[in-house]
Amino acid sequence: MSRKFWVFDTTLRDGEQVPGAKLNLYEKLEVAKQLKKLQVDMIEAGFPSSSTGDFNAVKEIARKVGNSDDLIITALARAVKSDIEAVYNSVKYAENPLIHIVLGASDIHAEKKFGKSKSQLLDIGVDAVKFAKTLLPEVQYSTEDASRADFEYLWQTIEAVVKAGATIINVPDTVGFAEPEEFGGLIYKINDRLKNLNDNVLLSVHCHNDLGMATANTLAAIKNGADKVECTINGIGERAGNASLEEVVMAVHTRAEIYQAYTNVNTMEIMNTSRMVSEFMGLDVQVNKAITGENAFAHSSGIHQDGLIKSRDTYEIINPIDIGLDDMELVLTARSGRHAVKTAFKQLGMNQFTNTEFEEIFTDFLELADAKKEVYNHDLYVIIENYYKKKNKDNENMNHFSSNFYELVDLQVISNAKFPSANVELKKAGQTLTGSAVGSGPIDALYSAIMDGCELDIKLIQYDIRSISKGKEALGKVKIQVEYKGETYIAKASDTDILKASADAYINAINSIVIDHLLPVS
Incomplete structure (x- = not known):
């Protein structure tokens, strides 16, 4: 039976931690409005205790974007009273506000980051949740570096903060250390215990991409019971980035029979959102990146173009229209085959060639493609007219278009x-x-x-x-x-x-x- 999982977008918090990607208030608001069009379930709007500017941005997003009951607005707080108050005072203007608390759960974080015992950290986390619950009913608790934590201590922490009132438990792979089978197994064990403890509490994951497995780990978590996933647009974020929202959503959308899950995300807004984030943050999308890369639906290989012209499903598992693009792009280059070039001419109404004529025209095409890298439709007109001039023939189809x-x-x-x-x-x-x-x-x-x-x-x-x-x-x-x-x-x-x-x-x-x-x- 297919189940819904929640999509939590942290582009405006974790994504903005990329050096040089800082957004101003106007840009943050515009991205938040676009995320609302994308129909994510939750927006993490920032880290309000970090600066007055970030506090005001979160507050404005809560007021102007979080003014409907189908979107949750949250922001990040350390397990510190002043941080939690800053989150509350900025997100409280939303229809559905949530406080997000993060605290380390691994031995490495306890010893080397905080210099405290694990029992001390547990007490700090419980007290933070109890305080947050006096301010808002919805509280998320993130067990930072969970993938490297001792499992029994991790569970002890989860059990304690749930009893203290946490409504969402987030399990981060903070440094991208996990691999899919391992992370899926971790989520399975936590989910089994959590549902027996309190089946109203959502289980969430937050995966980083240091080993290139953020999307794979997130999908493994979905298969093993995760109710919510935290992602960013274009996979941006700290260091190597986060799980890419568009990759997770489209993987589940495309392989629904495998994941038995769905989202409320409006996939038609994926490209609009990707382009806005890329432009505002000044971060180019890798050209061969899945889903949102420039070449994700561009085909220049003659073998691929030939297959696509015969049947799109030979080399295309996602219709580009589904993510907001016009259609697949057959890029005419020196690698394009005869079938693709002939089809391009046909689409322009130029298909009255004998086999001998086309072979000579194709030779001219290859010469231009070698010199120009990519050949456009207007180049095809010029190729044809030059060919007929060279042959001293009149081509009534051309009408001297060039x-x-x-x-x-x-x-x-x-x-x-x-x-x-x-x-x-x-x-x-x-x-x-x-x-x-x-x-x-x-x-x-x-x-x-x-x-x-x-x-x-x-x-x-x-x-x-x-x-x-x-x-x-x-x-x-x-x-x-x-x-x-x-x-x-x-x-x-x-x-x-x-x-x-x-x-x-x-x-x-x-x-x-x-x-x-x-x-x-x-």
Whole structure:
């Protein structure tokens, strides 16, 4: 029988502990609102005793996001009266507030972190829970470093704090030390005893990723009775990060027959949430990361593309639409096979080739792909028109479409503190177009100059740049997202000159817009 498990998001607390990822109040509120859209069950909004700013952020989230009875707002406290009061005074404005207390449970923490005996720590934990219960009815107790604790002492602690009033017991693998079979066995033993002690108390887990097993350990815990899991968006967090919310949720969603469990998470909001957290925190998502990585649903291998075109389930176990993406992406590269390239041409209405013609066109495609890395739809138009020109043939299907595309000829960008400016020279239909503009920075000036030259009203939504090689000749890869008439377009380009890469990416986006909106009817 399928059962619900609770999803506790700690992106705004544990996730924000990543160096350099600190959010301001506005950003915290926006992330919390998005987590509410994602329909997580609980949001850990921060660590209010750490600073006045964090206290105020938790308070605002409790007031403005926790104003419904289907979402629990909590924050972290050490087993110290002042911490617990800070949590209470910040989360009490929510409809469903909860106090979260954490205290070490392992010998290592007792001896080396606290310098106290385990019996002293147990007493401190019980007193903390009793005090928290005078403030709020819902209290979570986390047995920090539980995966390295002596089991009988761990159970003694759990039993004592439950009798003191804890309503959730959280079992953290604080340093990512556990492995799935071991951690699953631990949760099974605790769950068996806990349900006999008080079956109203929820059993929770919090797994770190130091050995790359946070998601696997969390899933093992679900299989062995965990009622609640603590995760972060994109798996961010202290050191190597936490269990990734999207990975846990989609694993259970995809393999429901294995886990016999479900969540209330709205999977359609996964990508929106991932992108917001990545942008606000300035933390790029690993390109090959499961679920939210840029390449998670992109297929460039000819073998894979061929299989997907024949039947999606050959190489795709999750429909990208289910997590908020448009659809799978067949990336045309030098590794793409004939079937994928032929399908791409067909989708553009260009499929009237003989076998001999296609083989020659495919050769031209490979030459361009070797030079350009990724081939866009507008490149396919150019390939076809150039092919027919080379053969001195007229192709009525083409209707000289490629003359509608823009090509970057030259650019000049001046960067200074007062008036960053740019001039560009473009080519279209054999004509030279020029544009010039000033901007708030060199990229803004460059893109404004390109818009001036092509006379299109395009809104830049996102701009990302990263190095994809090292040394003096390092390649810079630019990825942009633009909006035109309510539709979103993503384009990329690479070059040793990052300004040229930026311009090429923008031109690629413009040519995609031309295909969808501005090509003449054939």
